[in-house]
Structures are given as C-alpha cells and as structure tokens.
Amino acid sequence: MSGSMSTPRILPAHLHAFAPGSSSHNTVRMLGTITTVSGDQATLSCGDDAVTILLNRDSHLSVGSLYEIVGKVVNIEGGHGLGVRVLSSAEWPRNEKGELPDIKLFEAVVDVTHRYKSIFYDDGEGGVDGGY
Amino acid sequence: MVDYGYNNQYSTSTSYGANGAADGGGFVAGEPQSSPAGGKGGYGKDTVRPVTIKQILDAQQPHPDADFRADGEPFGQVTFIGQIRSISTQPTNITYKVDDGTGIVEVKQWIDSDANPDKMDLESSKPRLVEDGYCRVWGKLKAFNNKRHVGAHIIRPITDYNEINYHLLEATAVHLFFTRGPPTAQANGQKTGDTNGAAVSRQEFTSATDGALSNVSPLARRVFNTLKNSAQSNEGLHVQMVASQMGMPVSEVYKGAEELLSLGIIFTTVDDNTWAVLEA
Numbered sequence: 001m002s003g004s005m006s007t008p009r010i011l012p013a014h015l016h017a018f019a020p021g022s023s024s025h026n027t028v029r030m031l032g033t034i035t036t037v038s039g040d041q042a043t044l045s046c047g048d049d050a051v052t053i054l055l056n057r058d059s060h061l062s063v064g065s066l067y068e069i070v071g072k073v074v075n076i077e078g079g080h081g082l083g084v085r086v087l088s089s090a091e092w093p094r095n096e097k098g099e100l101p102d103i104k105l106f107e108a109v110v111d112v113t114h115r116y117k118s119i120f121y122d123d124g125e126g127g128v129d130g131g132y
Numbered sequence: 133m134v135d136y137g138y139n140n141q142y143s144t145s146t147s148y149g150a151n152g153a154a155d156g157g158g159f160v161a162g163e164p165q166s167s168p169a170g171g172k173g174g175y176g177k178d179t180v181r182p183v184t185i186k187q188i189l190d191a192q193q194p195h196p197d198a199d200f201r202a203d204g205e206p207f208g209q210v211t212f213i214g215q216i217r218s219i220s221t222q223p224t225n226i227t228y229k230v231d232d233g234t235g236i237v238e239v240k241q242w243i244d245s246d247a248n249p250d251k252m253d254l255e256s257s258k259p260r261l262v263e264d265g266y267c268r269v270w271g272k273l274k275a276f277n278n279k280r281h282v283g284a285h286i287i288r289p290i291t292d293y294n295e296i297n298y299h300l301l302e303a304t305a306v307h308l309f310f311t312r313g314p315p316t317a318q319a320n321g322q323k324t325g326d327t328n329g330a331a332v333s334r335q336e337f338t339s340a341t342d343g344a345l346s347n348v349s350p351l352a353r354r355v356f357n358t359l360k361n362s363a364q365s366n367e368g369l370h371v372q373m374v375a376s377q378m379g380m381p382v383s384e385v386y387k388g389a390e391e392l393l394s395l396g397i398i399f400t401t402v403d404d405n406t407w408a409v410l411e412a
Contacts, residue, residue: 006186007233029233070233076326090215095292105297112304119187119307120234120300 010047010120015061015082016124026073034061048124052083066092181207182303186234203310211270213299238281266290318370355388360409367401368408
C-alpha cells in the first residue's frame with residue numbers, strides 16, 4: 001500500500017525509468033526552476049537539464065521561482081518525448097537569509113534515495129536498481 | 133466504544149510504561165532524558181531517531197508492547213519532515229496526514245485543554261501549518277488497532293527548505309550507521325591529544341565504546357581523558373593539575389576520580405591526590 005503512496009525523487013535524466021508502460025509506478029517528485037510558461041506547458045529546469053511539464057488548472061507557477069512538483073510521467077503528444085503531468089506543486093521559497101534552496105542538495109538526495117532505496121521506496125516501483 | 137479515548141491509547145503505547153502517560157501531550161521538557169551513562173540498551177530507544185515515513189511504516193514490532201525496530205535497532209522517539217496533505221481538527225486532537233514522498237502517516241497532536249489556545253494565535257506573524265506546506269515533526273510512534281500514527285510532541289512549519297533535503301540525508305546517514313557501523317574515521321578514533329572541542333568529543337565517543345568506561349559518568353570520563361592525554365611523568369597528575377587542565381573545581385575532579393578509582397581504571401601514585409591511568 002505504501003508503494004502506491006510514494007513519489008520517488010528524480011532528475012530529468014531518470015524520466016525514462018518511469019515512462020508509461022515501462023513501470024507500474026510513474027508518479028514522481030522533481031525540483032526545479034520554472035524557466036518558461038506557455039499555455040498549459042512549462043519548462044522546469046533542474047541544474048543543467050530540463051523537463052517539459054503539463055500544467056493543471058490549479059497550478060499557478062511563476063517564471064524564475066523554484067518549485068517541487070509531484071506528477072505523472074507521460075508521453076507528450078506529437079512525439080516530443082517524455083514530460084510530467086503536474087498533480088500538485090509547491091513553491092520552495094527563499095529562506096530568511098534570502099537564499100534559494102540548494103539544488104545540489106536535492107541532487108545528492110536523489111542519489112542516496114536510489115542508492116539506499118530500502119528506506120525510501122519499494123522495490124517494485126520505478127527505476128531499475130543501479131540502472132536508472 | 134466511546135471509552136476508546138486517548139487514555140486507552142496511552143496504555144497501549146509501545147514501551148515506557150509509566151512514562152508513556154507523560155507523552156503525547158506535546159510537552160517535551162518533561163520527557164525522560166537518557167544520560168550517556170544510562171547503561172545498556174537504555175539510551176538507544178530514547179534517542180530521537182531521524183527517519184523517513186517509509187521506515188516508520190516498515191518498522192517491526194515483535195509483539196504489541198515491544199519497541200518498534202528499524203534496522204534492528206529499537207526506537208521510540210522519531211523526527212521526520214513531510215508535506216501536510218490534510219489537517220483535521222477534532223475535539224481532542226489535530227490530525228495531520230504527512231507525506232514525505234516515501235509514504236504517508238498520520239500525526240496526532242493532542243490538544244492540551246489547560247493551555248491557553250489563543251496563545252499561539254497571538255504570534256500571527258509566525259509561519260503556520262497549512263495544507264501542502266512542509267513541516268518538521270518530533271514525536272513517538274504508536275500503534276492502535278493495527279494502525280500506526282505518530283503522537284507529536286512538536287510539529288512546526290519548515291521555513292528553510294534545505295531542511296527537507298538535509299533531513300533525508302541525515303536519515304540515510306543514521307540508517308547506514310546502524311546497518312554498516314560507524315564511518316571508519318570514527319571507528320579508529322585518533323588520539324591526537326588535541327584539546328579542541330571536536331577532538332575531545334570524538335575521543336569521549338570512542339573511549340565510551342571500550343568496555344570499562346561504558347558505565348561511568350560523563351564527568352569521570354572527562355577526568356579519564358584528561359589523565360590519559362596530558363603530558364606527565366610516571367607519577368601521574370596531581371588533582372590540582374587535573375582541575376586546572378579541565379577548568380573545573382577540585383571537588384568535581386575528586387568525584388570523577390573516585391569513580392575511576394573504584395573501577396580500577398586509575399590508581400594513586402605518590403599520594404592520595406595524584407593519579408595515573410592503569411593501562412598506560
């Protein structure tokens with residue numbers, strides 16, 4: 001049961017492991033800066049990489065801010081590769097010193113969550129051990 | 133059925149018997165604090181353990197009154213972070229559903245009817261607990277009718293979001309500590325004689341693990357470390373020297389030395405007030 005509840009943290013490079021059909025589990029959690037918004041699509045930049053996200057009506061994302069999104073990995077229509085359909089989003093604001101949360105720290109977390117998976121995610125869900 | 137109030141829940145609480153009644157009230161100051169000298173098995177489970185919610189859901193409980201275990205290590209008090217998925221206010225408690233991406237668990241904070249409920253609201257400028265916001269929880273894992281929840285002592289909103297990733301890394305580090313042992317640098321412990329704080333505490337940590345010293349008070353341990361690591365002749369150190377090295381009153385040094393003497397860890401040399409470490 002906890003399996004269906006969990007939302008693995010990933011980077012854009014790991015999307016393929018959670019693609020529709022490749023895994024029974026394709027709800028993921030990502031952190032990045034919104035760099036473009038156009039219509040119901042936006043770009044979430046995570047370090048040097050980026051992912052196209054499909055917005056829902058409730059998402060009000062502003063360009064330049066950092067967001068954590070939870071969403072489903074989907075095929076974008078027209079063969080534009082994989083994207084994420086947003087289920088929920090939360091802004092990660094600046095701290096009291098005016099600094100944005102450290103994206104490198106998130107990348108380190110993604111690394112350990114897949115390296116020491118047993119305390120984070122069930123085996124059946126998403127990704128292939130070591131090969132994500 | 134109405135009697136299944138929280139009193140009953142307390143009595144089914146997992147471990148501490150009499151102490152169990154004191155928690156769940158959101159009052160931390162009165163919690164039993166273990167001292168490092170608390171003896172075998174005593175302090176591990178009272179130590180606050182950073183965990184993921186999956187670890188909470190996966191924790192094993194050998195029988196209903198036993199301690200929960202993760203990585204084979206018993207624990208009671210936990211701390212974790214998560215996003216609040218729902219908040220429901222009930223007559224006796226507020227229940228939060230908290231999701232950290234690895235699972236979802238219910239967190240109950242009991243309402244203390246004696247406390248002034250308006251007190252919190254006065255500080256309206258402070259960040260509040262809101263749905264979809266992140267929070268940090270300290271509490272105790274409980275099982276009730278096969279359902280697990282955390283009785284929160286403290287639940288507060290997160291303002292620096294680095295804390296979220298920090299916590300996940302900390303939980304991983306603690307998990308690895310229990311499954312693989314301490315990092316080698318700590319296991320070997322360098323006895324450099326360095327007197328700065330970090331080095332001293334590491335020495336205390338490592339010497340605490342070597343048998344004879346595991347049952348002495350922190351004070352005695354410090355006296356021991358001073359005797360062990362200070363330059364001296366084979367006549368050892370006089371109490372005045374130890375006191376000035378440690379920056380403590382002579383009477384305190386006597387107390388610690390007494391303990392070490394009775395265990396045969398140190399011995400008197402030229403007079404009753406001069407000691408040396410036996411093994412040296």
